[in-house]
Amino acid sequence: MSIQSDVGQGPLGHPDAVPVPDPVRDARPVRRKPRKTHRNAWEGKPSPLGQGLKAVVLAGVVLTVLFPLYTVVLTSLSTTADVNRSGGMVIVPGTLTFSAYEQILNGGIVTRAAMVSIGITAVGTLLSTSVSMLAAYGLSRPSSILHRPILFVFLITMFFGAGMIPTYLLVSNLGLINSYWALILPGAVSAFNVLILRSFFMGIDPAITEAARIDGAGDWRILRSIVAPMSRAVIAVVALFYGVGYFNAFFNAMLYINDNAKWPLQLVLRSYVLQGVTLPGSGAGQVDVATGAVTGLPVKMAIMVLAVIPILLVYPFVQRHFTKGVIFGAVKG
Structure with missing residues (x-):
């Protein structure tokens, strides 16, 4: 009867066996997987020529x-x-x-039109953003009543509209002709913005809202204290969309506003630049030959600068949220 030694056996041998080092085996070179030397074009440092081309472009x-x-x-x-x-x-x-700016600002109608545009933009943006948040929050709750049929109605409005004449008849029957509300209410809610907000709200962890509901918070408190603070980026982007839309809109004013004293700045700009119409009290027709006061093209360009300034002042404060809000609102949910 032969006795087999456990010396040299590995872990598969006797549980108490200790492996004995093998000088021949341990002296063999370990073959390692060769490192990847080739790098993709976008992974490497650009060449001086590439950097120069990027700078030129x-x-x-x-x-x-x-x-x-x-x-x-x-x-x-x-x-x-x-x-x-x-x-x-x-x-x-x-x-x-600065004669062109002095003429249009001293005339009165451009200043009044700028105030009208700023007021409509402020009120309309606040109203539209608030209504869109309420609609998006309701549509993002799976337990809300008829949220799927209502969502389907929202989607239909993105592809089919009532048309200009039915909309005008509706505004006229509501008594909004020559009213500032005619510039706000017809386009107060955008289905696209509601869908962006809804997608972002659905991406919020349900455990957070459920914990708040267990603590006794209702939907209003959850939206105000939890959902809205967590959605600042997308809310800022939606507010920017609404604000730019209200400030640049002129077609509704051309349809529903008959009194030029209530015209927004964009409609006044259209009258100057496209139609060449000088409104009474605008100061654009005043020309002083002795002093060389400006008229015509400089006045038009001055009104364009005044129309761009408010958006340029607001955009830098919202721009840092723009990319984050659009991407999150588009892919979440």
Whole structure:
């Protein structure tokens, strides 16, 4: 009867056996998987030529965007003589003057139109954002009544509209002709913005809202204290969408507002730039030959600058939320 030694056996041998080192086996070189030396084009550091091309392309894009703004601002600050000498938009600075801004601001109608646009934008944005949040929160709750049929109705409005004449008849029957509410209520809710908010609300962890509900919070408290603070980014983006839409809208004012004293700034701008109409009390028709007061194109460009300034002042505060809010609202849920 032979006795087999456990010496040299590994873990599969006797449980108390200790493996004995093998000098021959341990001296063998360990073969390692060769490291990947090739890198994809987007993983490596760009070459100096690539960096130079990127800089040239970005500079070209920036100049393409800024050059029209530069010519508009410079033309608004130029005299009539400089505009006539350049044959239109001024590119090379000449005599700079604020006469165009003084004329349109002293006339009264442009200042009043700017105040009307700012008021409509503020009230409309607040109303539209609040209503959209309420609709989105209700449609994001699985336990809400008839939320799927109502959501289907919202989707239909994105592809089919009533048309201009039925909408005008509805506004007229509601007694909103020549009223500021005619510029707010017909487009107060956008189905697209409601869907963005709904997608974001559905992405919030249900355990958070359920914990609040166990503590006795109702839907109003949950929306105000939990959902809204967690959705600041997407709410800011939706508010920006509504604000830009209200401030740039002119078609509803052209349909429903007959009194030019209630016109928003965009409709006044359209009358100046596209139709060449000088409204009474605007100051645009005042020309002082002795002092070389400006008229025509500089006045039009000055009104365009005034129409752009409010959006440029607001956009930097919302821009940091823009990408985050759109992406989260689009993919969550």
